[in-house]
Amino acid sequence: MDSILPLSVRGPLPKPVTKSPPPRADSAEDELVSSGVDGASPRATSAAYQALPVSGALITHNYTPALPVLDADELDKEELEARINKVIEDYKEKLQLRTDHHMGYPYNLDFDYGPLEGLQKYCINNLGDPFIESNYGVHSREFEIGVLQWFARLWEIEPHEFWGYITNCGTEGNLHGILVGREMLPDGILYASRETHYSVFKAARMYRMDAVKVGTLESGEIDYDELRSQLAANAARPAIINVNIGTTVKGAVDDLDRVLDILKETGYTEDRFFIHCDGALFGMMIPFVKRAPMVTFKKPIGSISVSGHKFVGSPVPCGVVMTRLRYIKGVSSDVEYLNSRDATIMGSRNGHAPIYMWYTFTRKGYEGLRKDVEKCLRNAHLLKSMLEKAGVKVMLNELSSTVVFERPREEAFVRKWQLACEGDIAHVVVMPNITIRKLETFVQELVESRARVAVSEALRLAEAARERHGDDEEE
Amino acid sequence: MDSILPLSVRGPLPKPVTKSPPPRADSAEDELVSSGVDGASPRATSAAYQALPVSGALITHNYTPALPVLDADELDKEELEARINKVIEDYKEKLQLRTDHHMGYPYNLDFDYGPLEGLQKYCINNLGDPFIESNYGVHSREFEIGVLQWFARLWEIEPHEFWGYITNCGTEGNLHGILVGREMLPDGILYASRETHYSVFKAARMYRMDAVKVGTLESGEIDYDELRSQLAANAARPAIINVNIGTTVKGAVDDLDRVLDILKETGYTEDRFFIHCDGALFGMMIPFVKRAPMVTFKKPIGSISVSGHKFVGSPVPCGVVMTRLRYIKGVSSDVEYLNSRDATIMGSRNGHAPIYMWYTFTRKGYEGLRKDVEKCLRNAHLLKSMLEKAGVKVMLNELSSTVVFERPREEAFVRKWQLACEGDIAHVVVMPNITIRKLETFVQELVESRARVAVSEALRLAEAARERHGDDEEE
Numbered sequence: 001m002d003s004i005l006p007l008s009v010r011g012p013l014p015k016p017v018t019k020s021p022p023p024r025a026d027s028a029e030d031e032l033v034s035s036g037v038d039g040a041s042p043r044a045t046s047a048a049y050q051a052l053p054v055s056g057a058l059i060t061h062n063y064t065p066a067l068p069v070l071d072a073d074e075l076d077k078e079e080l081e082a083r084i085n086k087v088i089e090d091y092k093e094k095l096q097l098r099t100d101h102h103m104g105y106p107y108n109l110d111f112d113y114g115p116l117e118g119l120q121k122y123c124i125n126n127l128g129d130p131f132i133e134s135n136y137g138v139h140s141r142e143f144e145i146g147v148l149q150w151f152a153r154l155w156e157i158e159p160h161e162f163w164g165y166i167t168n169c170g171t172e173g174n175l176h177g178i179l180v181g182r183e184m185l186p187d188g189i190l191y192a193s194r195e196t197h198y199s200v201f202k203a204a205r206m207y208r209m210d211a212v213k214v215g216t217l218e219s220g221e222i223d224y225d226e227l228r229s230q231l232a233a234n235a236a237r238p239a240i241i242n243v244n245i246g247t248t249v250k251g252a253v254d255d256l257d258r259v260l261d262i263l264k265e266t267g268y269t270e271d272r273f274f275i276h277c278d279g280a281l282f283g284m285m286i287p288f289v290k291r292a293p294m295v296t297f298k299k300p301i302g303s304i305s306v307s308g309h310k311f312v313g314s315p316v317p318c319g320v321v322m323t324r325l326r327y328i329k330g331v332s333s334d335v336e337y338l339n340s341r342d343a344t345i346m347g348s349r350n351g352h353a354p355i356y357m358w359y360t361f362t363r364k365g366y367e368g369l370r371k372d373v374e375k376c377l378r379n380a381h382l383l384k385s386m387l388e389k390a391g392v393k394v395m396l397n398e399l400s401s402t403v404v405f406e407r408p409r410e411e412a413f414v415r416k417w418q419l420a421c422e423g424d425i426a427h428v429v430v431m432p433n434i435t436i437r438k439l440e441t442f443v444q445e446l447v448e449s450r451a452r453v454a455v456s457e458a459l460r461l462a463e464a465a466r467e468r469h470g471d472d473e474e475e
Numbered sequence: 476m477d478s479i480l481p482l483s484v485r486g487p488l489p490k491p492v493t494k495s496p497p498p499r500a501d502s503a504e505d506e507l508v509s510s511g512v513d514g515a516s517p518r519a520t521s522a523a524y525q526a527l528p529v530s531g532a533l534i535t536h537n538y539t540p541a542l543p544v545l546d547a548d549e550l551d552k553e554e555l556e557a558r559i560n561k562v563i564e565d566y567k568e569k570l571q572l573r574t575d576h577h578m579g580y581p582y583n584l585d586f587d588y589g590p591l592e593g594l595q596k597y598c599i600n601n602l603g604d605p606f607i608e609s610n611y612g613v614h615s616r617e618f619e620i621g622v623l624q625w626f627a628r629l630w631e632i633e634p635h636e637f638w639g640y641i642t643n644c645g646t647e648g649n650l651h652g653i654l655v656g657r658e659m660l661p662d663g664i665l666y667a668s669r670e671t672h673y674s675v676f677k678a679a680r681m682y683r684m685d686a687v688k689v690g691t692l693e694s695g696e697i698d699y700d701e702l703r704s705q706l707a708a709n710a711a712r713p714a715i716i717n718v719n720i721g722t723t724v725k726g727a728v729d730d731l732d733r734v735l736d737i738l739k740e741t742g743y744t745e746d747r748f749f750i751h752c753d754g755a756l757f758g759m760m761i762p763f764v765k766r767a768p769m770v771t772f773k774k775p776i777g778s779i780s781v782s783g784h785k786f787v788g789s790p791v792p793c794g795v796v797m798t799r800l801r802y803i804k805g806v807s808s809d810v811e812y813l814n815s816r817d818a819t820i821m822g823s824r825n826g827h828a829p830i831y832m833w834y835t836f837t838r839k840g841y842e843g844l845r846k847d848v849e850k851c852l853r854n855a856h857l858l859k860s861m862l863e864k865a866g867v868k869v870m871l872n873e874l875s876s877t878v879v880f881e882r883p884r885e886e887a888f889v890r891k892w893q894l895a896c897e898g899d900i901a902h903v904v905v906m907p908n909i910t911i912r913k914l915e916t917f918v919q920e921l922v923e924s925r926a927r928v929a930v931s932e933a934l935r936l937a938e939a940a941r942e943r944h945g946d947d948e949e950e
Binding site: 070088105115127137146314345 | 539543545547548559560566571573576577579580582584586590591593594595596597600605612613615619644672673674681782792811820821824825830836838839841890893894896897
């Protein structure tokens with residue numbers, strides 16, 4: 001039996017400010033999907049959501065309607081089949097509609113995995129370590145290792161020096177990278193800019209690490225001066241730094257070389273820092289951009305993570321995290337039951353994802369991906385110019401296909417085009433599936449939406465004047 | 476900018492015993508898959524794996540061969556297509572073969588999601604909280620909520636009192652449950668039996684929690700007396716207890732009611748403990764077993780997790796975690812970028828998984844699942860009896876379909892049937908896809924394998940005698 005480790009434990013986290021819970025949502029079933037089961041299935045009321053946020057504005061809208069599990073025990077087989085088919089067919093229509101109008105999130109929705117369709121018959125699970133086969137035979141590790149080797153070449157690390165795996169999403173990559181950093185430097189402080197993806201500060205909280213949130217420049221890059229002074233002030237403790245290779249909202253790329261210079265200036269030797277590069281979207285694109293700073297393991301970085309469902313495109317969220325093999329010793333242990341090793345965050349791992357990535361890389365090659373990147377950057381510049389011409393305030397970082405502009409004020413427009421918004425800005429992430437034709441429609445609808453808002457506001461002034469002074473036609 | 480929290484940080488974890496690294500693996504390409512690309516693609520050498528374990532035996536075998544990404548830039552289009560198709564077709568054959576011979580892991584490989592096939596065209600992502608729609612429109616939250624409501628009914632919690640989500644696997648459910656427990660009781664000690672799934676102790680390490688590993692009874696259940704004395708000895712601090720609803724290896728069910736009694740006896744009031752029920756496999760089965768103790772939110776438990784790819788069956792690993800809505804306040808925060816809330820471990824979440832579960836539950840109904848459970852328990856008893864008759868030592872817990880027996884000594888047999896082994900035992904987890912016909916083949920081959928081993932050992936005695944004394948025929 002293990003004894004209790006003699007360590008001091010952090011006290012309770014700050015408690016959330018208590019507000020009264022939002023009212024329970026009404027059961028506003030989604031129109032397309034619900035039509036298939038209308039008036040027939042046991043209709044559960046939609047789930048209430050009464051949790052309170054720890055901080056920030058309380059999101060009280062967007063309650064999800066439920067599509068209850070139908071009651072198989074009460075329907076005859078034929079009726080049940082018909083119901084199910086209707087639900088699925090209606091849902092497919094909705095998916096197609098929404099896929100056609102998506103602009104906001106960095107997901108490449110243009111993929112065709114037709115030849116892989118039959119694989120859905122199998123429960124493919126790469127449980128445990130990618131490099132050591134488990135006793136469970138229905139896996140796709142050979143594809144996974146192939147994909148990892150492809151990334152190793154991209155990020156310039158020798159085959160016998162890296163370790164990595166295919167994750168469920170960008171968050172898992174960040175959770176893994178930062179965990180490796182913490183195990184290497186248990187007393188380290190985590191530094192990341194305030195425009196960093198929320199998963200990084202979530203990791204700090206999960207792992208009970210001290211974290212410093214550094215300010216940002218107008219571009220969205222980390223404020224280098226502030227980083228320097230923070231590092232200097234905390235020089236007694238090691239540094240774990242999250243470097244953004246494309247921030248979530250503005251697509252800003254933190255300058256890795258400058259961060260390395262700052263570490264040197266402030267006296268951090270290589271054994272006293274660990275850099276995790278969060279390249280969720282742009283980590284896949286930057287190697288193909290000529291004038292971009294290189295993200296490579298030839299520099300003293302600890303880990304890189306990217307998403308697979310973003311620039312690459314995939315039906316399921318996925319990603320890759322890569323680190324140096326020598327670091328992984330600190331976080332892994334053998335699991336006899338798996339006949340493999342446990343060095344990943346998750347246990348069972350989606351075995352379909354590596355095949356999607358293998359298939360895309362094999363099909364497109366480095367050259368095909370380079371062309372995709374070019375197309376995205378070109379269309380992002382086009383969108384920027386179109387918006388400028390139309391009188392919309394707009395920003396585009398040099399190394400990015402994320403076009404940032406004034407947040408549209410019609411909520412229906414934001415929902416239709418599925419725009420991600422923060423404060424008074426919105427963005428369009430130009431992915432390979434965003435064609436010039438789509439940009440045309442989008443800009444036209446945006447301008448129309450803005451015109452509607454402008455007219456309605458102008459008329460509201462007239463209405464107010466009429467209320468104050470009476471209708472002057474009646475005079 | 477955030478300041479550094481004034482908290483003491485745990486020192487470095489115990490260092491692993493350093494051993495010399497295993498030799499680099501040879502590139503033993505898998506025979507079926509590699510035949511498609513033989514002698515043609517740029518063959519990378521298989522990745523070396525040189526990580527060292529933290530503890531336990533060093534796993535130095537089973538290195539995964541790589542299937543490198545083909546070089547699209549160097550092949551003409553037609554040739555490339557032909558190569559890809561060959562790889563995929565060969566791989567499908569291998570998957571089918573391995574699926575047919577799988578006995579060891581608790582995965583129900585008998586599923587048919589035919590009508591859902593077209594969904595692979597869409598990037599379905601339930602990013603953020605299930606109950607609050609994100610701006611990203613291509614999601615399946617309505618199915619997810621439907622499935623959660625189905626589980627809420629199963630585990631007896633009111634629709635407005637639960638919170639939960641569909642996870643990537645059992646590990647994510649355990650990581651979430653234990654994190655909620657830690658946030659509720661920041662100074663709590665984690666208690667779990669030594670036959671608990673490895674993800675539970677991984678969580679303790681990730682979260683920097685003190686953990687007590689409690690011994691087990693012969694059956695695999697937690698040693699209740701030892702739990703009592705540990706709880707009594709640490710009564711000054713709250714308790715976070717992992718209760719196994721079916722252990723990984725022996726399928727043992729910790730007695731929840733007895734654990735609750737022990738907590739009462741040792742003076743823990745309900746505000747000073749948090750119970751997470753790890754029901755990876757059996758959490759889905761136990762509600763359908765008449766004489767089993769009820770796992771329900773009517774008892775003072777904090778969370779339950781189950782896997783979806785185990786008893787239910789699914790092409791991708793998935794699971795469900797459920798907790799009380801009031802607990803989730805402590806671990807969630809609103810994320811404006813998502814227009815949703817961040818209360819899950821992962822950020823992007825597989826939107827196909829909820830549809831698989833919805834489809835199965837709708838199709839089978841509670842009644843269909845009850846029949847599946849009956850079949851599994853019946854066939855597990857049959858396998859136990861067959862093995863006994865054949866002279867194999869065997870154990871089967873009353874509430875389990877996990878048949879534990881002497882570890883077969885032929886490695887090839889273990890690999891063929893993909894048996895999970897630990898120490899000198901192996902197990903077969905009888906799932907709905909394990910038919911009587913399959914049991915017949917398995918038992919027959921097991922007996923033949925044992926006979927081969929027995930004959931070879933007997934003959935080795937003769938061989939040794941011959942070496943010592945010479946061949947007596949020559950005398």
